[in-house]
Amino acid sequence: KHVAELIAAGEVVERPSSVIKELVENSIDAGATAITVEIKNGGVTFMRVSDNGCGILKEDIRPAFIRHATSKVKEEDDLDAIATLGFRGEALASVASVSHLELITKAREEEIGTRYLIEGGEEVLFEDAGCPDGTTFIIRDLFYNVPARMKFLKTDMAEGNAVSNVIDKIALSHPEIALTYIKDSKNVLRTAGDGKLLSAIYAVYGRDFTRKLIPVDYTLGGVHVTGFISSPENARPNRNMQNFFINHRFVICKAAMAAISEACKGTVMVGKFPSCVLNLDMSFNAVDVNVHPTKLEVRFVNERPVFDAVYHAVKTALMNSEK
Numbered sequence: 001k002h003v004a005e006l007i008a009a010g011e012v013v014e015r016p017s018s019v020i021k022e023l024v025e026n027s028i029d030a031g032a033t034a035i036t037v038e039i040k041n042g043g044v045t046f047m048r049v050s051d052n053g054c055g056i057l058k059e060d061i062r063p064a065f066i067r068h069a070t071s072k073v074k075e076e077d078d079l080d081a082i083a084t085l086g087f088r089g090e091a092l093a094s095v096a097s098v099s100h101l102e103l104i105t106k107a108r109e110e111e112i113g114t115r116y117l118i119e120g121g122e123e124v125l126f127e128d129a130g131c132p133d134g135t136t137f138i139i140r141d142l143f144y145n146v147p148a149r150m151k152f153l154k155t156d157m158a159e160g161n162a163v164s165n166v167i168d169k170i171a172l173s174h175p176e177i178a179l180t181y182i183k184d185s186k187n188v189l190r191t192a193g194d195g196k197l198l199s200a201i202y203a204v205y206g207r208d209f210t211r212k213l214i215p216v217d218y219t220l221g222g223v224h225v226t227g228f229i230s231s232p233e234n235a236r237p238n239r240n241m242q243n244f245f246i247n248h249r250f251v252i253c254k255a256a257m258a259a260i261s262e263a264c265k266g267t268v269m270v271g272k273f274p275s276c277v278l279n280l281d282m283s284f285n286a287v288d289v290n291v292h293p294t295k296l297e298v299r300f301v302n303e304r305p306v307f308d309a310v311y312h313a314v315k316t317a318l319m320n321s322e323k
């Protein structure tokens with residue numbers, strides 16, 4: 001079977017936050033070390049993602065907007081990686097078909113960049129443009145031609161909050177990238193991009209939160225758990241600030257949540273949850289590839305090693321912090 005046929009077709013574009021997630025992930029894949037995200041009106045009327053990544057060659061621009069035309073997967077063998085990382089060549093095609101899209105890009109090896117406009121999937125402009133190395137996407141009027149989808153958008157406030165959540169997760173999972181986030185002309189987040197998780201946490205959650213963190217660094221059964229957990233007395237009444245990443249990709253991980261609760265039994269009050277930013281490094285084979293890339297919840301072929309690693313990582317961290 002052709003690679004494209006093997007890839008489950010899915011709805012990539014649900015709301016502004018899903019567009020931002022796809023565009024920023026592309027910037028990360030392009031090797032960007034600095035990314036700026038700007039939105040207006042919750043992203044519904046305006047979204048911009050600029051990066052200093054590799055840029056797109058002139059001849060590669062049109063193909064990038066063809067469905068399943070990913071440049072990132074060449075072999076069926078890579079399908080595990082597709083399912084895990086979300087490479088499936090759908091994002092640009094999908095976004096372009098339901099918005100006014102503007103692309104300004106220049107590959108490092110090119111002299112002159114390109115400006116490309118698509119409206120509702122139809123090309124309206126392709127011209128040379130003077131611009132720096134890297135890529136800028138501007139998306140205007142999301143779903144302007146799909147009233148049925150437009151109707152399902154929430155208030156600008158709610159859509160904007162969803163975008164902010166996506167940005168927070170990306171900032172926390174990629175401390176090596178300098179991320180700037182502008183919302184309705186206000187600078188709301190700026191990470192240093194110095195590669196230090198603590199500095200990214202500081203930028204996202206502020207000084208008070210960062211002061212009370214306990215470092216975690218533990219390997220068990222092929223799962224390397226690193227990051228920070230809040231001290232037991234700073235537990236919160238919900239799990240909103242429990243952040244889990246698998247191989248630096250944000251996920252909802254029930255096994256890890258359960259492991260933290262179990263490890264904190266007796267030290268954290270019933271009904272309270274410690275905050276955390278934990279990355280789980282593990283082989284891709286251990287992650288269930290049947291999970292759709294746009295879905296956040298991750299399931300494992302065998303969740304025991306994940307549970308055990310997080311459990312012992314947190315137990316050990318808490319013990320060390322008491323010394």
Ligand code: ADP
Pocket residue numbers: 022026027030051053054055056064065069070071072086087088089090091092093135
């Ligand atoms: P995928 O990311 O799954 O390959 P997309 O539709 O998201 O599919 O992107 C299509 C292609 O466009 C990518 O494979 C990549 O070659 C190119 N591309 C998209 N965004 C960028 C970017 N910010 N910088 C460089 N290339 C990009």
Ligand code: MG
Pocket residue numbers: 022025026086087088089091
């Ligand atoms: Mg992509």
